[in-house]
Amino acid sequence: MSKLLPVRGTRDIWGDDARRQAHVVSEFQAVAERFGFDPIATPVFEFTEVFKRTLGDTSDVVAKEMYTFEDRGGEQLTLRPEYTAGIARAFISEGLRQFGTCKFYAHGPMFRYERPQKGRFRQFHQLDAEIIGEAGPAADVDIIALGYQTLQALGVADKTLLNLNSLGDAESRRAFRAALVDYFQGHRSKLSEDSRSRLERNPLRILDSKDEGDRALVESAPKIGDYFTAEAADFFAAVKSGLDELGLGYLENPALVRGLDYYCHTAFEFVTDALGAQGTVIGGGRYDGLIEQLGGPPTPGVGWAGGIERLAMLLEHTPESPRPIAIIPIGEDAATAARKLAFDLRGKGHSVELSYSGNVKKRLSRANKQKAVFALIMGEEELAGRSVMLRDLDGGEQTLVLLSDLDHALEQKA
RNA sequence: GCGGGUGUAGCUCAAUUGGUUAGAGCGCUAGAUUGUGAUUCUAGAGGUCGCCGGUUCAAUUCCGGUCACUCGCCCCA
Numbered sequence: 008m009s010k011l012l013p014v015r016g017t018r019d020i021w022g023d024d025a026r027r028q029a030h031v032v033s034e035f036q037a038v039a040e041r042f043g044f045d046p047i048a049t050p051v052f053e054f055t056e057v058f059k060r061t062l063g064d065t066s067d068v069v070a071k072e073m074y075t076f077e078d079r080g081g082e083q084l085t086l087r088p089e090y091t092a093g094i095a096r097a098f099i100s101e102g103l104r105q106f107g108t109c110k111f112y113a114h115g116p117m118f119r120y121e122r123p124q125k126g127r128f129r130q131f132h133q134l135d136a137e138i139i140g141e142a143g144p145a146a147d148v149d150i151i152a153l154g155y156q157t158l159q160a161l162g163v164a165d166k167t168l169l170n171l172n173s174l175g176d177a178e179s180r181r182a183f184r185a186a187l188v189d190y191f192q193g194h195r196s197k198l199s200e201d202s203r204s205r206l207e208r209n210p211l212r213i214l215d216s217k218d219e220g221d222r223a224l225v226e227s228a229p230k231i232g233d234y235f236t237a238e239a240a241d242f243f244a245a246v247k248s249g250l251d252e253l254g255l256g257y258l259e260n261p262a263l264v265r266g267l268d269y270y271c272h273t274a275f276e277f278v279t280d281a282l283g284a285q286g287t288v289i290g291g292g293r294y295d296g297l298i299e300q301l302g303g304p305p306t307p308g309v310g311w312a313g314g315i316e317r318l319a320m321l322l323e324h325t326p327e328s329p330r331p332i333a334i335i336p337i338g339e340d341a342a343t344a345a346r347k348l349a350f351d352l353r354g355k356g357h358s359v360e361l362s363y364s365g366n367v368k369k370r371l372s373r374a375n376k377q378k379a380v381f382a383l384i385m386g387e388e389e390l391a392g393r394s395v396m397l398r399d400l401d402g403g404e405q406t407l408v409l410l411s412d413l414d415h416a417l418e419q420k421a
Numbered sequence: 422g423c424g425g426g427u428g429u430a431g432c433u434c435a436a437u438u439g440g441u442u443a444g445a446g447c448g449c450u451a452g453a454u455u456g457u458g459a460u461u462c463u464a465g466a467g468g469u470c471g472c473c474g475g476u477u478c479a480a481u482u483c484c485g486g487u488c489a490c491u492c493g494c495c496c497c498a
Binding site: 061068069088089091124127201212217267366367370371372374375384388400 | 493
């Protein structure tokens, strides 16, 4: 803490960044409501056990990439690295099964102890959508559609490509995994060093290795589709035809994988090439085994999370806030009247700027910077005539308007 | 955890092959009509040259370390 800097990988968000991110959240909320999703908020920290159980103890993600600490009562707590585990925990804790299928949306900060790079921070923010309790492929299609329309609402849909894959059901996965390990063992010496260690830890990850030599091997590696059970194949076909019916294009990407056991069937990502190495803006899939693994009743689920920072970076423009009306009083009496007028106009729904200090010149200059449409100048003369000077800040012309006619005049100008 | 790049004013960047007062644009403050902005003109404020150490008569400049930012690798729940 040598200087007053934010902690590595965290940052202050203000100005245009803050406005862009707020816009991402509000558009998402609007779309989620249209899809009949309900808001949910879960704590930013949980018992470490919640994330440990969902990740599996073996993963060194648990040890190395989570913000874990002990509180004064000796509890092991972790700042949430993702949304799904917390929401699944809430589903169990709150007995939400009684309500049948739950459709939730949420947004908030996440924490991962990683080396920061473009579009990747230690504290970052996510949108999240989950459908819990629905086993059929219609839910998968619905959740992907929600993602797509969110991107559309943000005007970035055409900068992304939907990548789609199926991991099959548990039986398919077992068979595929075995075949994959078998295949790569046979070519062990040709694998990159990274992938040789992946072979033990997480063989599916070899499929999206960035190493060129690995990629060549992956070309002729076993394909998950060849190991699908009939049910798994039907499920994937149903998801694809559901997307086709909506006219949603996608790229079938067999390299799109999920490392953990509870993932099954649908895996998808909306990916962009505009953000360097961190191109996934929305990623999700089906996790039918998760809630059971957490200690709840067997419950299917499907959902996604989207990176707010990444989406905000993709926005073409910073969304404009409405242009205000600036009220500019001259003198103490006018200042009092100005505060009352500002209050009334705001009450009627206008966006109004009223500076706390400054002479006319400074206030006009400020109004200009705030991109005000009009200035309402109120001096002794105007006050005496129960009127204000209505000045158009784009053109420069100004007219004296009776206060009683102000609503009408503003309406005319608008 | 590993590798590349960068660090000079609030912001974007110059400059000094090691030498005396480190510059510009934008922004900010004030003035050119004490009731009129956005244009123009003038003046002003603002810098431990990221930090610590080394070499040197002399370091913002060269060297080492460190911190931060940045791009990528690993990882990606």
